Amino acid sequence: MKKLPKLPSTFKDPITDYPPVNEVQMSGLLGLFHQLHRVEWLRVPLLFPDNSPAGKTADEILGRAVICSEYQLFYNSESEINIWGAMPADLICLSEDKKTVVLLENKIGSRFTGTRGDPITGQLAKQADFLFHCQIPRAFLVILSTKKCFDAGLYRNELSSALQNCGRSPKVAGYLMRWEDVLSALC
Numbered sequence: 001m002k003k004l005p006k007l008p009s010t011f012k013d014p015i016t017d018y019p020p021v022n023e024v025q026m027s028g029l030l031g032l033f034h035q036l037h038r039v040e041w042l043r044v045p046l047l048f049p050d051n052s053p054a055g056k057t058a059d060e061i062l063g064r065a066v067i068c069s070e071y072q073l074f075y076n077s078e079s080e081i082n083i084w085g086a087m088p089a090d091l092i093c094l095s096e097d098k099k100t101v102v103l104l105e106n107k108i109g110s111r112f113t114g115t116r117g118d119p120i121t122g123q124l125a126k127q128a129d130f131l132f133h134c135q136i137p138r139a140f141l142v143i144l145s146t147k148k149c150f151d152a153g154l155y156r157n158e159l160s161s162a163l164q165n166c167g168r169s170p171k172v173a174g175y176l177m178r179w180e181d182v183l184s185a186l187c
Contacts, residue, residue, distance in 0.1 A: 005146050005179045027090040027106045031069040043185035047176040049160040051150050061102050061140050065093040073130045084126040101136040103127050107145045107155050124162035131172045142175045
């Protein structure tokens, strides 16, 4: 089991009163807390992939979104199956006006799936390709991890590389978001 960040006592499953024990449970619980309006996204800063402040908060891309965890990435052709298949998004966020989509990839010390961090065929590349080919005009790929992971260079370099390859960056923007900030924004 991966070491999770220090969790506040309020970040528990409201059905069982158990805290999350892995990334999947943390993602699902975050999605539920969002739907219950228990996350003050205005208090969660976004960071650029180089780990510098973006001067924006998560509210700008998530504030009025509907969130679904473990959302299967749909495909319509053999080539799309080969690119992203039926890979699930940890969290997919769609704005009420359907003009913004955010794919949140939750990483806490785990590796990327498939060909790891390969900027052409790796997990983030596939997710970026999914967003690049979607009909939604504003698309964001956000890595959700810990300050310690980002400060060590984990995940952020792979995000930058994936977005800079294959012409993805004009349509798909990338950000980092820290679990510490999200957890301190719970209400």
